[in-house]
Amino acid sequence: MHFIGASALSLALGVCIATIVLGILAGRSGVRRYAELARLGVYVQFGLVAIATAALLHSFVNADFAIKYVAGRSDSRMPLHYILSAFYGGQEGSLLLWTFVTAGLGSLAAHVNRDNMPRVMPWYAAVLSATLLGWFCILNFVTPPFETWFIASIPGDGEGLNPLLQTPLMVIHPPCLLSGFASAAVPFSFGIAALAARDTGTSWLKAVRSWTLVCWILLSIGNLLGGMWAYRELGWGGYWAWDAVENAALIPWFIATAFLHSIIIQEQRGMLKRWNVVLVSLLYLLTLVGTWMTRSGFIDSVHTFAESDIGHYFLAFLIFMTSISVCTLILRWKDFGSEREFESPASREAMFLANNWILIGMAAVVLFGTLYPNLAEMVFDLAITFGAPWFERLTIPLGLILLATMALGTILPWRRANLRSFKRHAIPASLATLILAPGIAALWWFTRGHKLGATPSAGGLALSVIAWVLIVLNGAILVQEFAGGIRARRAGTDRGVFSALMLLFRKHRRRYGGFVTHIGVLMIFFAFVGNAFKVEDDITLSVGDSAAIADFTVTFESIETKTESTHVATLAEMTLYRDGERVDSLRPARFDYNNYDRMPPGTAGDPMKVTSEIYIRSTPLEDFYVTMINYSSDRDAAAFKIEVFPFTPWLWMGGFVLILGTIICLWPEEDPVSAEYRRRRMHDLARIGGVVLCLFGLGLVALLPGTAAAQADPFDGMGVQEILAADVPLTSAQSRNAERAFNMVMTTCEGCAGKTLTLASPGCVPANMDKQRIRYFASLGMSTDEILDLFVEERGESAVAIPQKTGLRRVSMILPVVIVILGLFAALFAFRSSLRRTGVEAQPAIAGASSGAADSLAGTVDDELLAELRDEIAMGS
Amino acid sequence: MTDESTKFDDEVRSASAQKTSRGWLFLVAILAAAALVAAIVVISFDKRTYYFTVAEAAPQLVDLRGQRFRLKGMVEQDSHLIREGTLDQHRFTLTESGAQIVVDYQGPLPDTFTDESDRTEVVAVGTLRDDGIFEAEEVSAKCPSRYEGGAPTAESQ
Structure with missing residues (x-):
């Protein structure tokens, strides 16, 4: 498998280089055949990465510990879904997944748009491949995922996955965030391609908007799940710590949000063209910056990946991509002027622009706060750091201004507002806010809030109040928008409210989907408001004791210990009372994984010894959060951290609504004119889906564990002692074969893990059983290789110390180099032939060519293309 | 229009x-x-917040008294004590190339914290008391992990 995987990656590198060259050629010359080849190149890269990904998955599922990466991250006892999360649990796997997602989404985008934007698409293929080039280089030369052990040190079992990561959330969170990062390459490719081709037409706008939305939703889900994981698993009582790794994922999210708004201005008003291309480039470059920050060890984060020299490659790649973007931008700056000017600050576009500035300000603040401590140390030798208070002091006010522009942006019309319509929109919503905001707040405070006993700071309280008022105002405006829309749809018909709402979503998906997303954002802000009122306490209780927090009383009832297969669980049983009435039982726990420790010391770090299992009692308005910090050795007392988080459940609900809204936005718009076209497109999509499914199916077939050895077990039904005592007569040649096999077969014995049968201790039963089996097979006249094949078939490649296919393995080492050289030659050749062609072809631009131009091309382009050109011109006129 | x-x-x-x-x-x-x-x-x-490693802070302990800063070092092997009669009042020693600073902390330690080896890197935020002991408000531990993961941070404020 490692051979297949490694060669697929090497081939992909070659194809990638070829695609870049072809894409540029096609973009410059407009030759259709090159463009199609370039598109094909994108597909092929995806296919090859898919093969490599499938190969690595296969190795994980089959526990092929001959591959270092597999052995370092999984063990044979893990359930399948954790094996899958182990797949991207490390540097190599996550980079492979990243490449897979970029290539996959990139191919999909190339396919969907293959008939649109004839001038943009070749450039798109080239830029997309350029973004992939960096990953392919890293995967081939820096951190190859398929690297194998040196002979005879193959471990018998892997090292397992960190227990903190063994949670379903961690199965989804990293691939989501990674996919979010990876998908930023698609809008970026469209952006640079549009610059190169001087085309930002309707199809381009649609493509770049949809793919940024895909990137945005993946980032949103990834960040939300990360927060959820921190909140539920880590037990430090929060969902966001402003850690460098979290910030790295938040910065692109801000930029993507800004872009999704400003692209609407370009669509509606033909303005901000340069700005949008700058934003989409920034989005991509900042994902690279984030990855570089966190993987190079430059930033001191509590999470960082294994520090590696990969940072230099990232930095080089980052500089390369930045220079490409900057150069293209400068070259095309003049071609992308605004069609119109801003007319008034009281307009929707002005609000969108303000929203852009704020979001970019927030991204800048977070980036600065993350990077500055290190820069300050490097430049001024000043050792400082910014904690959560610094970030919050800056981002919260910006967030509030953002909420204000959100409200104004929704009610103000494009171009310029007139006072009457503004009043019509603003007055009802403001009146509703004047009544509802204090009303609801007072209701909460007098029924619930004051009982919590929270002591918010004056500043915190002021910010919460402002945030609350803005949330209610925005909510009222959205309700008004929906009500207005529904009223308009119902006017003169007998439609019900619900069907009118559905119609609204169907006819104006983006507008109303966007509003739903805004509702999600408001809910998330509402959860933030609750932070000012949180209550916490550290208490130590003996069994039977009680403690009071807010208006709750907790009684520590009992503590018990359970032994599970991988850990010892210590579970506390507590009862929660409110106003003297029992409301719930709480069961925080600590899991001791000391038996789990099977990692050789000094290799890669300590495993978690003990993890806290938090107990959260969630009600619609608040979370009651209990962490067991420690327990006494005689288990009659335990220390707990108890927190009450008002409104926090709204964060996850808001996240859900936000995702729902984005899905509504992403749903393809209905366009009656192109219904036929769309049907065709659906067929295409189905076809791609089919191909992808087949690829995955192939991968899955490969994933099926190898069938057991065809050779029947000769000792079936015999007892251990009988087998060991059995005498197998061998000729001297057969005996030599058997001895050779002893040297190569790994023992399955845990005590002698990592040794061959020859080296295993003489009394080792599993080893001696295997020796007997080998003698038996040898007595049947089997060669050493045939015996080894049997073992490999039965136990996977790890059963044999010396990789069998030495020839192939050597090839897999040389292959990348050969391919790169071949790729370079191919590129050179293609370039030369293109020079020859472009020398004769004077600008054979497809669009807008006159028939004379088409004729003048006769002889230089092939007949098929010429026929197509003529057709197009005929259709155009 | x-x-x-x-x-x-x-x-x-x-x-x-x-x-x-x-x-x-x-x-x-x-x-x-x-x-x-x-x-x-x-x-x-x-x-x-100022940020010092143990080796940087140890020579200027006198000047740093009463100051709030962030301290980074490795947990000394077997140095972790819990005050008798309590379950969450911790004391442990952070070291770095020979220098040492004792840290007091009340609250939950992150799950990744361990003194079973001397390879756990810890970042503590707090104030240096007059007796030269660093009183932490927040302790984060970074295990030299090869995993991608979130922040195992513990806070107590």
Whole structure:
């Protein structure tokens, strides 16, 4: 498998280089055949990465510990879904997944748009491949995922996955965030391609908007799940710590949000063209910056990946991509002027622009706060750091201004507002806010809030109040928008409210989907408001004791210990009372994984010894959060951290609504004119889906564990002692074969893990059983290789110390180099032939060519293309 | 309004509007950026925390008394004690190339914290007491992990 995987990656590198060259050629010359080849190149890269990904998955599922990466991250006892999360649990796997997602989404985008934007698409293929080039280089030369052990040190079992990561959330969170990062390459490719081709037409706008939305939703889900994981698993009582790794994922999210708004201005008003291309480039470059920050060890984060020299490659790649973007931008700056000017600050576009500035300000603040401590140390030798208070002091006010522009942006019309319509929109919503905001707040405070006993700071309280008022105002405006829309749809018909709402979503998906997303954002802000009122306490209780927090009383009832297969669980049983009435039982726990420790010391770090299992009692308005910090050795007392988080459940609900809204936005718009076209497109999509499914199916077939050895077990039904005592007569040649096999077969014995049968201790039963089996097979006249094949078939490649296919393995080492050289030659050749062609072809631009131009091309382009050109011109006129 | 008439309006208006609209846009942008930079500078002076490794802090312990800063070091093997009669009042020693600082901390330690080896890197935020013991408000532990993961941080405030 490692051979297949490694060669697929090497081939992909070659194809990638070829695609870049072809894409540029096609973009410059407009030759259709090159463009199609370039598109094909994108597909092929995806296919090859898919093969490599499938190969690595296969190795994980089959526990092929001959591959270092597999052995370092999984063990044979893990359930399948954790094996899958182990797949991207490390540097190599996550980079492979990243490449897979970029290539996959990139191919999909190339396919969907293959008939649109004839001038943009070749450039798109080239830029997309350029973004992939960096990953392919890293995967081939820096951190190859398929690297194998040196002979005879193959471990018998892997090292397992960190227990903190063994949670379903961690199965989804990293691939989501990674996919979010990876998908930023698609809008970026469209952006640079549009610059190169001087085309930002309707199809381009649609493509770049949809793919940024895909990137945005993946980032949103990834960040939300990360927060959820921190909140539920880590037990430090929060969902966001402003850690460098979290910030790295938040910065692109801000930029993507800004872009999704400003692209609407370009669509509606033909303005901000340069700005949008700058934003989409920034989005991509900042994902690279984030990855570089966190993987190079430059930033001191509590999470960082294994520090590696990969940072230099990232930095080089980052500089390369930045220079490409900057150069293209400068070259095309003049071609992308605004069609119109801003007319008034009281307009929707002005609000969108303000929203852009704020979001970019927030991204800048977070980036600065993350990077500055290190820069300050490097430049001024000043050792400082910014904690959560610094970030919050800056981002919260910006967030509030953002909420204000959100409200104004929704009610103000494009171009310029007139006072009457503004009043019509603003007055009802403001009146509703004047009544509802204090009303609801007072209701909460007098029924619930004051009982919590929270002591918010004056500043915190002021910010919460402002945030609350803005949330209610925005909510009222959205309700008004929906009500207005529904009223308009119902006017003169007998439609019900619900069907009118559905119609609204169907006819104006983006507008109303966007509003739903805004509702999600408001809910998330509402959860933030609750932070000012949180209550916490550290208490130590003996069994039977009680403690009071807010208006709750907790009684520590009992503590018990359970032994599970991988850990010892210590579970506390507590009862929660409110106003003297029992409301719930709480069961925080600590899991001791000391038996789990099977990692050789000094290799890669300590495993978690003990993890806290938090107990959260969630009600619609608040979370009651209990962490067991420690327990006494005689288990009659335990220390707990108890927190009450008002409104926090709204964060996850808001996240859900936000995702729902984005899905509504992403749903393809209905366009009656192109219904036929769309049907065709659906067929295409189905076809791609089919191909992808087949690829995955192939991968899955490969994933099926190898069938057991065809050779029947000769000792079936015999007892251990009988087998060991059995005498197998061998000729001297057969005996030599058997001895050779002893040297190569790994023992399955845990005590002698990592040794061959020859080296295993003489009394080792599993080893001696295997020796007997080998003698038996040898007595049947089997060669050493045939015996080894049997073992490999039965136990996977790890059963044999010396990789069998030495020839192939050597090839897999040389292959990348050969391919790169071949790729370079191919590129050179293609370039030369293109020079020859472009020398004769004077600008054979497809669009807008006159028939004379088409004729003048006769002889230089092939007949098929010429026929197509003529057709197009005929259709155009 | 049709596209054409919009365009016509725009052309008529843009002649006069162009300069003013650019002007206010730039002015607002520059003002906003300046305000943001000013806020960053002011708040940075207010909310920044000094950051020392044990080796940097140990020689200037006398000067650092009463100061709030962030301290990084490795947990010394077997140095973790829990005050008798309590379950969450911790004391442990952070070391770095021979220098040592004792840390007191009350609250939950992160799951990744361990003193079973001397390879757990810890970042503590707190104040140096007059007796030279660092009283932490927050302790984060970084295991030299090969995994991608979230922040195993513990806070107590």
